[in-house]
Amino acid sequence: MAGQLGAQAGLWESGLVRVHPTGKVTAFCGTAGHGQGHETTYAQIVSDELGIPYDDIEIVEGDTDEIPQGMGTYGSRSAAVGGSALATSSQKVVEKAKKIAAHQLEASEEDMEFENGEFAVAGAPERSMHIQDVAQQSYLAHDIPEEIEPGLEETSFYDPDNFVFPFGTHIAVVEVDPDTGEIEFENYVAVDDVGPQINPKIVEGQVHGGVAQGIGQALYEGAEYDDNAQLVTGSMQDYTVPKAEHIPEMETDSTVTPSPHNPLGVKGVGEAGTIAAPQAVVNAVTDALQPFGVDHIDMPLTSETVWRAVNDGAAADEDGADGEAVADGGEQAEGLRTSEDERSEARPEEAPRNSERRSREQSESSGSEEDSGGED
Amino acid sequence: MYPDEFDYYGADSVGEALDLLDEHSGAETELLAGGHSLLPAMKTGLSSPDVLIDISDIDAMQGIEANGDTLSIGAMTNYSDLTESDAVAEHAPALADAVRQVGDVQVRNRGTIGGNLAHADPAADLPGAALASDATLVVEGPDGERSIPADDFFFGMYTTDVGPDELLTRIEIPSADGGVGAYAKKPSPSSGYAMVGVAALLDTDGDSVESVRVGANGVMDHGVRLGPVEDALAGGSLDDDAIATAASHAGDDLDTDMMMSDLQASNEFRAQLLEVYTERALTAAMDRTGGSAAAD
Numbered sequence: 001m002a003g004q005l006g007a008q009a010g011l012w013e014s015g016l017v018r019v020h021p022t023g024k025v026t027a028f029c030g031t032a033g034h035g036q037g038h039e040t041t042y043a044q045i046v047s048d049e050l051g052i053p054y055d056d057i058e059i060v061e062g063d064t065d066e067i068p069q070g071m072g073t074y075g076s077r078s079a080a081v082g083g084s085a086l087a088t089s090s091q092k093v094v095e096k097a098k099k100i101a102a103h104q105l106e107a108s109e110e111d112m113e114f115e116n117g118e119f120a121v122a123g124a125p126e127r128s129m130h131i132q133d134v135a136q137q138s139y140l141a142h143d144i145p146e147e148i149e150p151g152l153e154e155t156s157f158y159d160p161d162n163f164v165f166p167f168g169t170h171i172a173v174v175e176v177d178p179d180t181g182e183i184e185f186e187n188y189v190a191v192d193d194v195g196p197q198i199n200p201k202i203v204e205g206q207v208h209g210g211v212a213q214g215i216g217q218a219l220y221e222g223a224e225y226d227d228n229a230q231l232v233t234g235s236m237q238d239y240t241v242p243k244a245e246h247i248p249e250m251e252t253d254s255t256v257t258p259s260p261h262n263p264l265g266v267k268g269v270g271e272a273g274t275i276a277a278p279q280a281v282v283n284a285v286t287d288a289l290q291p292f293g294v295d296h297i298d299m300p301l302t303s304e305t306v307w308r309a310v311n312d313g314a315a316a317d318e319d320g321a322d323g324e325a326v327a328d329g330g331e332q333a334e335g336l337r338t339s340e341d342e343r344s345e346a347r348p349e350e351a352p353r354n355s356e357r358r359s360r361e362q363s364e365s366s367g368s369e370e371d372s373g374g375e376d
Numbered sequence: 377m378y379p380d381e382f383d384y385y386g387a388d389s390v391g392e393a394l395d396l397l398d399e400h401s402g403a404e405t406e407l408l409a410g411g412h413s414l415l416p417a418m419k420t421g422l423s424s425p426d427v428l429i430d431i432s433d434i435d436a437m438q439g440i441e442a443n444g445d446t447l448s449i450g451a452m453t454n455y456s457d458l459t460e461s462d463a464v465a466e467h468a469p470a471l472a473d474a475v476r477q478v479g480d481v482q483v484r485n486r487g488t489i490g491g492n493l494a495h496a497d498p499a500a501d502l503p504g505a506a507l508a509s510d511a512t513l514v515v516e517g518p519d520g521e522r523s524i525p526a527d528d529f530f531f532g533m534y535t536t537d538v539g540p541d542e543l544l545t546r547i548e549i550p551s552a553d554g555g556v557g558a559y560a561k562k563p564s565p566s567s568g569y570a571m572v573g574v575a576a577l578l579d580t581d582g583d584s585v586e587s588v589r590v591g592a593n594g595v596m597d598h599g600v601r602l603g604p605v606e607d608a609l610a611g612g613s614l615d616d617d618a619i620a621t622a623a624s625h626a627g628d629d630l631d632t633d634m635m636m637s638d639l640q641a642s643n644e645f646r647a648q649l650l651e652v653y654t655e656r657a658l659t660a661a662m663d664r665t666g667g668s669a670a671a672d
Binding site: 180220224232233235236237239240242243246303304307308 | 420562564565567641645648
């Protein structure tokens with residue numbers, strides 16, 4: 001799949017799940033979290049698959065001395081690809097543990113049931129064994145099937161067969177002061193479909209962070225150079241990264257449409273906000289400025305940029321050729337509220353940077369299909 | 377970044393600070409107050425003094441006192457102490473409102489009123505309030521004290537009437553005596569400094585304006601009084617229309633070509649912001665009069 005799309009490398013990710021003799025687990029993944037809560041999300045995935053308590057699971061990422069080969073974190077891919085690798089490895093662990101449990105319980109493998117970490121013989125639930133006890137037996141290794149190697153750990157190199165397509169709609173409602181170009185948020189609503197949510201709190205946090213970054217791009221962030229090509233926004237005094245006070249309260253909600261392309265059904269969320277917010281915000285501002293004849297405005301929408309657009313737009317208008325008309329228009333439009341909704345099709349999770357252009361095209365076409373399907 | 381090497385001296389009294397200034401008059405010397413402008417400048421290499429004289433611990437330059445009709449504020453009093461002072465809120469309401477909008481909590485806990493005014497950053501928040509409050513800045517030098525009205529204090533960007541052998545020791549403000557004040561600021565989204573900030577001090581007698589002083593910072597290379605705004609309001613009625621009309625004169629005495637013009641805002645945009653924020657400051661002050669004017 002990736003090759004057909006022009007990617008120069010595979011889009012796989014590795015996951016190693018090691019159940020220790022104590023029954024505790026260390027899971028290694030080739031991704032590299034930097035604040036997204038991978039340790040939490042991955043531990044939940046492994047816990048769900050193995051039936052081993054969350055607190056008994058440690059996640060190791062980003063250490064090339066410890067982990068198998070990996071591709072890394074980018075393109076909102078970690079849960080969909082890294083998470084799927086860990087889920088696949090966990091399922092392999094369960095399969096091996098089932099053979100050992102069946103052997104120890106003197107039952108056939110086909111008769112074994114597995115639920116919440118407990119292997120039980122079908123129809124005889126008192127004959128059961130927890131997977132953490134199986135782990136100990138696997139390392140003792142004096143009573144395991146002959147064809148089985150001691151130990152309990154498995155590795156997967158999960159290679160997705162397609163991209164996943166999260167989608168969503170963000171609505172920004174803004175009020176623009178034509179006298180100063182200042183923008184205030186009246187409301188911001190984000191509804192995203194990222195498939196089943198392993199940890200809704202983390203998903204919400206990712207949306208918040210993404211929207212904050214998107215608003216930063218829409219309203220504040222711009223690298224400026226002077227005539228000598230000297231970067232003049234080289235410090236935080238001059239380059240505006242949005243602060244908490246610049247970000248509105250936002251409402252988030254979601255629909256859940258599982259992806260058919262990975263065992264977890266999950267889709268990416270990291271870039272949902274960054275992709276939707278700039279368009280939603282800029283279109284809302286442009287909509288608000290319609291009475292001034294403004295139909296286009298370049299990011300970032302600093303106060304002066306907006307103020308100039310109001311004046312230039314009014315000047316371009318045949319009724320508003322002078323400053324008087326600008327002021328009148330300003331009064332008419334003062335307090336004008338507007339909203340703009342923005343459908344977002346997030347970048348495909350597995351897309352590597354070197355095929356960025358192609359993958360975005362893919363996102364747009366296929367994303368729309370998923371979109372309409374999701375609303376049914 | 378690390379600053380260049382410098383010698384550090386801590387002064388315990390005004391006299392000792394003046395002696396140190398004299399002793400090191402041949403070197404490039406800076407006075408260290410709260411350090412919130414000087415230290416970043418040193419760390420980014422914009423300022424490389426040979427000698428730092430720390431005046432932040434001089435007891436005689438600390439504290440707030442209300443003596444009769446005059447509020448006296450030690451130059452090394454930090455912003456947080458000013459915001460927590462009932463005396464400042466009562467006697468210098470325009471200054472109180474401006475101080476609340478300086479930087480953030482951490483900055484206000486360290487930065488000082490004297491450091492702010494003596495540094496004379498055009499985008500600082502206090503020059504306009506000092507002008508609106510009719511402050512007198514008291515400096516001490518080898519020949520003793522002299523008092524400088526705020527109107528005469530600011531010369532230009534980072535330049536004031538304080539001589540190289542002198543020290544700003546305190547700020548004296550005539551009590552607003554029932555008047556109201558406000559500061560309206562358009563902060564830079566990146567630095568928080570004022571693109572434009574306007575301070576207004578109003579005293580009303582029912583519906584009419586008995587006295588009004590308006591000062592602005594962030595607009596020119598130093599804080600400025602907005603005389604035409606004061607003239608338009610003084611003696612007249614206080615309402616939204618009067619304020620809007622007065623605010624439209626905010627730039628009358630100022631040359632737009634000479635206004636600050638930088639990445640944050642062009643001079644033309646600053647001229648526009650000056651009118652809007654003058655109106656906002658006056659409106660906020662009017663809303664605090666609590667008299668019949670506020671009920672309009």
